[in-house]
Amino acid sequence: MLTGGALVTALLFPPAAALAAPSIPKxxxxxxxxxxxxxxxxxxxxxxxxxxxxxxxxxxxxAKLKKDWIARRDLTYDPRMDGDExxxxxxxxxxxxxxxxxxxxxxxxxFRTRLTRCGKLVKVIDPKIGDGSxxxxxxxxxxxxxxxxxxxxxxxxxxxxxxxxxxxxxxxAPAITTMARHKSDATKMAAKLCRIGGC
Numbered sequence: 001m002l003t004g005g006a007l008v009t010a011l012l013f014p015p016a017a018a019l020a021a022p023s024i025p026k027x028x029x030x031x032x033x034x035x036x037x038x039x040x041x042x043x044x045x046x047x048x049x050x051x052x053x054x055x056x057x058x059x060x061x062x063a064k065l066k067k068d069w070i071a072r073r074d075l076t077y078d079p080r081m082d083g084d085e086x087x088x089x090x091x092x093x094x095x096x097x098x099x100x101x102x103x104x105x106x107x108x109x110x111f112r113t114r115l116t117r118c119g120k121l122v123k124v125i126d127p128k129i130g131d132g133s134x135x136x137x138x139x140x141x142x143x144x145x146x147x148x149x150x151x152x153x154x155x156x157x158x159x160x161x162x163x164x165x166x167x168x169x170x171x172x173a174p175a176i177t178t179m180a181r182h183k184s185d186a187t188k189m190a191a192k193l194c195r196i197g198g199c
Contacts, residue, residue, distance in 0.1 A: 022097055022161075024071050024196060029093050030185055035075045043081060047074040056092055056167035057111050057154050058138050060118035065110050071097040079176060086148050089170035091177045093185070097196055098161045101131075104197065108132050108158050125155075127183050130190035133157040137179065148172060155182040157190050162197025164189040 027033050035044035047053045053074040055065055076092040098104040115124050115136050125135040137153035140146070154167035166182040166189075168175060 022070055022099070022196065024073050024095055024097055028192065028196070029073055029075055029095055030189060031075050031077070031093050032073070035077075041081075043077055043079060045074075045076040045078070047076075049073070053094075055096075055107075056094060056152075056165055056169075057114060057156060058118060058122055058136050058152055059114045060121060061114070063114065063117075065107065068103055069096040069098050069107075077176075086171055087173040089168070089173040089176045091168035092166075094165040094167075095189070095193075095196075096163045096165075098163075101158075101161045101198065104158050104161045104163050105132065107163055108134060108156060111156055125179070127155060127157075127186065129155075129183070129186050130157040130159040130193065133186060133190075135179065135182065142172075151175065153179055153182065155179070155186045157186040157193075158197075159190050159193035160197030160199055162193040164193060 027036070035046050038044040049072060053076070072095065074092065074094045076090055078088070078090040080088065096104070096107065111134050115122055115134070118138065122136045122138045127133045127135055133156060135153070135155035137151065139151045140149060142149040148171050150169065150171050152167070152169045154165055156163060156165045164186060166185045168177045170176065
């Protein structure tokens with residue numbers, strides 16, 4: 001039982017853990033230190049918390065994802081940064097933190113639902129990483145109405161209340177990474193996600 005003085009102290013100065021909201025620590029992402037060194041944004045773009053960057057996965061319908069995460073961080077690497085859409089190629093890393101593991105699991109379910117709607121347009125993989133994972137690739141050929149071809153692939157992994165995504169996209173240009181690297185990165189990050197999402 002707290003004495004009067006101890007009670008006042010506890011009320012005025014609660015434990016640090018009670019004050020700190022769940023968050024993603026600085027330099028937590030695998031490529032974050034490298035991205036932060038690029039202070040002129042010559043190749044890297046860092047997004048901390050805004051909704052300007054999409055959730056990078058594959059969608060074949062207009063169904064929106066439920067954006068109920070409490071923290072997020074995005075990194076995008078573009079070797080050219082010249083605005084040439086036709087020859088664009090980029091890759092990225094995203095981490096999302098939720099209040100509960102069930103909400104993070106729901107995001108993963110939404111990814112799978114999106115892929116189901118794609119039918120044979122996508123190649124889906126099940127990497128068996130963390131508490132759940134999914135990956136896919138889709139190639140869109142050039143047409144008269146859409147002359148720029150595009151290939152997108154991603155791997156998403158969940159651990160507790162956190163989700164990480166590794167992705168790349170390239171148009172009429174060579175890919176700058178591989179699905180094998182995405183799976184390797186997702187495996188590394190799955191172990192780290194325990195620090196923020198629990199295990």
